[in-house]
């Protein structure tokens with residue numbers, strides 16, 4: 001066994017730590033984790049961790065969510081700079097000003113926020129959704145209320161299509177999902193006419209329009225599970241997701257859709273976590289997510305939205 005993997009496994013036992021990893025982490029990190037999942041599954045898993053330390057291999061808002069939902073634990077993130085372009089596109093002060101403007105104009109609305117957002121933004125929200133539960137939550141918003149959906153305009157547009165609810169959409173997007181090349185996707189489909197295109201709802205409408213299936217990462221895995229005979233899947237989401245697909249369903253072939261500007265189209269924020277800084281954060285028990293006063297209100301919203 002590789003030395004660093006052995007070292008991490010020993011440190012994990014010695015420090016009584018649980019490693020949670022998002023599907024967009026490199027395969028070597030997913031392999032060593034105690035639990036892999038999408039944002040919803042990881043948030044729920046964080047509430048059940050019994051060890052005193054959680055090491056969260058994902059990005060900042062995910063580790064923050066784990067801390068909010070399990071406050072007595074020490075939550076570590078291997079690199080505190082692991083951010084998210086989508087979360088950055090909706091600063092809390094800008095959202096608060098926009099909500100105030102809507103109220104002054106006598107608009108009755110509820111704010112539905114994608115989990116890819118800071119705790120400060122969650123604390124200004126009525127609901128927090130993931131791509132896995134968004135449809136169900138949107139249906140809970142009373143019909144007489146408008147919906148302000150933040151921060152992902154593409155997921156918002158998709159939800160408008162599937163629920164029939166018109167929304168006020170914040171102008172944010174994910175830097176990975178926004179730049180898939182439609183030209184490359186169509187060329188791949190031409191080469192593999194019997195393939196199935198799977199796209200994440202964070203993708204723009206032009207990519208979704210050429211996809212046979214649109215869903216979050218967990219939904220993609222559930223879809224693949226229904227295919228018994230070897231199939232070609234063209235995948236429009238962060239390409240590390242294919243490690244999980246290959247691991248669970250090795251009988252199929254998976255083809256990543258390249259980005260317009262970058263052939264691999266990996267998330268640079270997720271890529272900040274490495275085996276080396278995972279080991280170091282176990283040794284030093286830092287960087288740590290520390291409690292912030294806005295976590296109290298964010299906890300209420302998260303618990304109501306994701307756990308009840």
Ligand code: SF4
Pocket residue numbers: 024059083084085086087116174175176177238267268269270
């Ligand atoms: S893939 Fe997109 S939404 Fe996910 S962490 Fe990276 S930038 Fe954020």
